[in-house]
Amino acid sequence: MSNLVKSKSPQRRLKRQLFIVMLVIFAWSIAIGFILGLATSTQAANPAASIGTVDVVPAQYQLGQELYLENCASCHIGIPPAIFPTQTWKNLIEDSQHYGVQIQPLVDPQRILVWKYLSTFSRVRLEDEATPYRFNRSRYFQALHPDVKLPKPLQVNSCVSCHPGASKYNFRSLTTEWE
16 A cells, blocks of 8 residues: 555656646746837837837837938938838839939848838738829828828928928928828
8 A cells, every 4th residue: 555655656746846847937938928028019119209100110120221211211201111012112122213213222131121121011002003103193192191282293302391300201290280
């Protein structure tokens, strides 16, 4: 009889140790998940008043955004990627002809970083939709400006008339007329 008690004791001890190990792993996973959640939280890193762009940009896309602004906004106002569908952006960053001007296309690795930023924050083109290259043909741009009488011809620099912070990639601030 004492053999039966002794044989169950190591099994119980093993089960208890296994349970404790599982509990430690579970607690460790919860703690790591919580810490990663805090570390990747864009709300804490970018308070709403200082966002500036239409979308909050997570850390893994911020370098792509900076490169986009460095390369594109040096000649004209950088526009939010959501204005055009992904296909438009793909064509724009691959083509050396940029609205009648010969430009030097981006090369890897900068091109990849800019592409990841643009493709993540651009919108999907509908099946029956033509690929727009002008704001006034962009479905998303039109949806954002439903009752706005836009200047003709509409140009990138026209944005400043309603968005005074557009030259700093801030499309949230509006003139008093539109607030």
